[in-house]
Amino acid sequence: MKDMDQKLTFDEWDELNFPRPEVQDFDRVVERAISRRGFLGGTLAFGSGAAVMGTAFLKGSTALADAHAGSRFPFTPVAAQTDNTVHVPDGYTWDVLVRWGDPLFSEAAGDWSSETGGTVEMSDKVFGENTDGMEIFNVGGTELLVVNSEYTNNDINVPELAAGVVGEDLEGIPQSADHVLKLQNLQGVTVMEIAQDSAGAWSVVVDSPYNRRITHNTPMQIDGPAAGHPLLQTAADPTGTMSLGTFNNCGSGRTPWGTYLTCEENFNGYFGATGELPADEVIAAGYQRYGINETGFDYNYHSFDPRFDVTVNPNEPHRAGYIVEIDPSDPSSTPIKRTALGRFKHENAASVVAANGQVVVYMGDDERGEFMYKWVSSGTYTPGGDTATLLTEGQLYTAVFHDDMTGEWVALTPEATGMDEAMIAIFTRTAASAVGATTMDRPEWIAVNPTAVEAYCCLTNNSRRGVTNDDGSIRTNAGGDAMSVNAPNPRETNNYGQIVRWRPHQDDHTATTFDWDLYVMAGNPDVGEGAYAGSANVNPGNMFNSPDGMQIDTAGIIWIQTDGDDSNEGEYAGMGNNQMLAGDPVSGEIQRFLTGPSGSEVTGLTWSSDRRTMFVGIQHPGGDWPDGNGATPRSSIIYVTRDDGGLVG
Numbered sequence: 001m002k003d004m005d006q007k008l009t010f011d012e013w014d015e016l017n018f019p020r021p022e023v024q025d026f027d028r029v030v031e032r033a034i035s036r037r038g039f040l041g042g043t044l045a046f047g048s049g050a051a052v053m054g055t056a057f058l059k060g061s062t063a064l065a066d067a068h069a070g071s072r073f074p075f076t077p078v079a080a081q082t083d084n085t086v087h088v089p090d091g092y093t094w095d096v097l098v099r100w101g102d103p104l105f106s107e108a109a110g111d112w113s114s115e116t117g118g119t120v121e122m123s124d125k126v127f128g129e130n131t132d133g134m135e136i137f138n139v140g141g142t143e144l145l146v147v148n149s150e151y152t153n154n155d156i157n158v159p160e161l162a163a164g165v166v167g168e169d170l171e172g173i174p175q176s177a178d179h180v181l182k183l184q185n186l187q188g189v190t191v192m193e194i195a196q197d198s199a200g201a202w203s204v205v206v207d208s209p210y211n212r213r214i215t216h217n218t219p220m221q222i223d224g225p226a227a228g229h230p231l232l233q234t235a236a237d238p239t240g241t242m243s244l245g246t247f248n249n250c251g252s253g254r255t256p257w258g259t260y261l262t263c264e265e266n267f268n269g270y271f272g273a274t275g276e277l278p279a280d281e282v283i284a285a286g287y288q289r290y291g292i293n294e295t296g297f298d299y300n301y302h303s304f305d306p307r308f309d310v311t312v313n314p315n316e317p318h319r320a321g322y323i324v325e326i327d328p329s330d331p332s333s334t335p336i337k338r339t340a341l342g343r344f345k346h347e348n349a350a351s352v353v354a355a356n357g358q359v360v361v362y363m364g365d366d367e368r369g370e371f372m373y374k375w376v377s378s379g380t381y382t383p384g385g386d387t388a389t390l391l392t393e394g395q396l397y398t399a400v401f402h403d404d405m406t407g408e409w410v411a412l413t414p415e416a417t418g419m420d421e422a423m424i425a426i427f428t429r430t431a432a433s434a435v436g437a438t439t440m441d442r443p444e445w446i447a448v449n450p451t452a453v454e455a456y457c458c459l460t461n462n463s464r465r466g467v468t469n470d471d472g473s474i475r476t477n478a479g480g481d482a483m484s485v486n487a488p489n490p491r492e493t494n495n496y497g498q499i500v501r502w503r504p505h506q507d508d509h510t511a512t513t514f515d516w517d518l519y520v521m522a523g524n525p526d527v528g529e530g531a532y533a534g535s536a537n538v539n540p541g542n543m544f545n546s547p548d549g550m551q552i553d554t555a556g557i558i559w560i561q562t563d564g565d566d567s568n569e570g571e572y573a574g575m576g577n578n579q580m581l582a583g584d585p586v587s588g589e590i591q592r593f594l595t596g597p598s599g600s601e602v603t604g605l606t607w608s609s610d611r612r613t614m615f616v617g618i619q620h621p622g623g624d625w626p627d628g629n630g631a632t633p634r635s636s637i638i639y640v641t642r643d644d645g646g647l648v649g
């Protein structure tokens with residue numbers, strides 16, 4: 001303690017001992033943001049949500065409806081767990097649908113083993129690693145599951161790079177073109193037909209003509225304002241309109257016209273340099289803002305695949321970081337990078353058709369102090385109509401939150417930003433900084449409530465919020481925007497996260513103004529004090545940290561998935577493994593529905609078309625889950641059904 005005191009600057013010491021009056025004012029803002037008198041108590045304002053709660057999920061659940069007295073959910077909540085398996089409530093059953101390495105085509109059957117992690121030859125014919133966002137599309141009665149594989153744990157995919165096999169300095173760092181190709185093949189997107197047998201068991205339909213792997217090498221069309229721009233031109237593609245691969249596919253989205261949206265998040269990590277970084281000022285500034293450097297995340301692609309070597313190909317990173325549209329119904333279709341929706345570390349893409357038919361897509365940029373965005377199409381959607389330009393022509397906005405519980409979507413126009421449309425599409429973060437977007441605590445998934453005109457965003461955590469540098473200045477994002485505490489991000493050193501909700505004015509998702517509140521501030525009521533204990537709807541029985549994945553089902557239930565600290569110790573004591581909770585948008589009640597195996601993140605959620613099965617992603621499990629007996633842990637998709645065959649979403 002003494003040492004710490006000696007390290008405090010005068011300003012820090014002063015702030016600790018004599019907090020400034022504005023801090024107290026700010027506390028009142030926070031109190032208002034999470035007040036029960038706000039949206040949560042607003043049954044008048046949110047009455048439509050109350051009316052539809054219970055249509056699908058609750059109806060016909062008589063056997064289970066009474067299971068948890070006082071709750072509107074038809075299940076008995078699951079206690080926090082620390083073991084190496086999945087838990088769901090009594091009356092529900094889970095099983096594994098597919099694991100990393102499972103074959104999509106019969107030629108790859110039996111290829112995967114713990115010893116090899118599968119062969120490079122079959123690596124684009126199996127289910128990829130680290131499952132994340134996913135959506136189901138019903139095409140002519142066939143269920144197609146489209147799933148992201150976000151990244152690879154190189155040391156388990158390529159066991160010859162594991163600890164003890166190679167020296168510490170080489171652990172997990174690819175050492176050959178084959179290593180690189182295998183990792184490139186095991187990421188991206190999988191399209192696969194799935195089917196349920198007469199006993200209710202789901203499985204992948206091996207060799208379905210719909211089955212497809214989209215990898216780091218699949219040809220993509222580039223669309224929108226950035227297409228053809230000199231900054232997207234490379235030696236291999238002088239037109240700047242065709243690129244290879246989609247990267248770090250994190251969350252998902254779906255369009256009203258039945259296509260899949262995959263969201264390129266930490267694309268920067270795949271690039272590296274064999275020599276100098278580019279000297280060009282514009283390029284260098286972009287690299288700095290997006291985190292492109294000599295080594296990336298040690299994928300070492302650049303040593304064996306020159307496309308990823310920015311010394312040779314400085315524009316290649318400008319061709320990643322977008323929303324990519326995929327037509328799952330046509331295995332020969334070329335995915336399209338929709339640059340109009342901006343270039344940043346895209347988490348997911350939550351779309352909704354506004355009352356007037358315009359298509360609105362909400363998006364978050366998951367990095368400390370980065371921003372939230374909204375796309376509004378120029379044209380309108382009509383079922384069966386032409387949808388080709390709905391994600392090309394329109395307006396991109398960024399969110400500004402005010403302390404008075406209102407906010408606005410500020411248009412990223414050339415006039416407002418001083419940048420032309422192509423530069424806004426390529427350096428979207430810079431454009432948003434120029435208009436004073438609100439720095440957020442890492443926007444993860446956004447979900448639109450289908451039963452009320454409102455949307456939610458998981459702000460997962462931000463350990464640097466409100467934290468000062470040694471010189472006393474406040475920490476900033478990579479663009480220099482200060483991460484001072486602000487109304488929707490009210491906690492310094494925010495290790496728990498919160499969920500912000502907004503309601504567009506005039507019940508219109510195209511509106512440029514909105515009201516907002518905090519649906520929940522995660523926290524620990526056992527060990528945390530003040531705001532760190534969490535909001536009133538957090539208690540010792542449902543506490544969690546780092547909300548991340550999120551979907552809202554047809555009944556308006558908010559499904560919240562976590563990607564946080566699962567140590568179950570210290571400030572996280574009592575939270576257990578990462579998990580999935582159900583939230584009531586009207587009452588604010590939150591109950592734990594599922595716990596993941598130790599070490600895992602629970603991410604990705606979708607439902608069968610009959611809503612009687614939910615599919616849940618289990619990413620980077622620890623131990624030997626799901627195969628046991630010392631096997632390699634494998635990222636998997638599980639499915640959950642009700643024993644009485646009832647609806648689950």
Ligand code: FEO
Binds near residue numbers: 150347
């Ligand atoms: Fe891939 Fe921000 O999670």
Ligand code: CA
Binds near residue numbers: 250445548
């Ligand atoms: Ca995530």
Ligand code: CA
Binds near residue numbers: 444460548563
């Ligand atoms: Ca996360």
Ligand code: CA
Binds near residue numbers: 563601
């Ligand atoms: Ca994650």
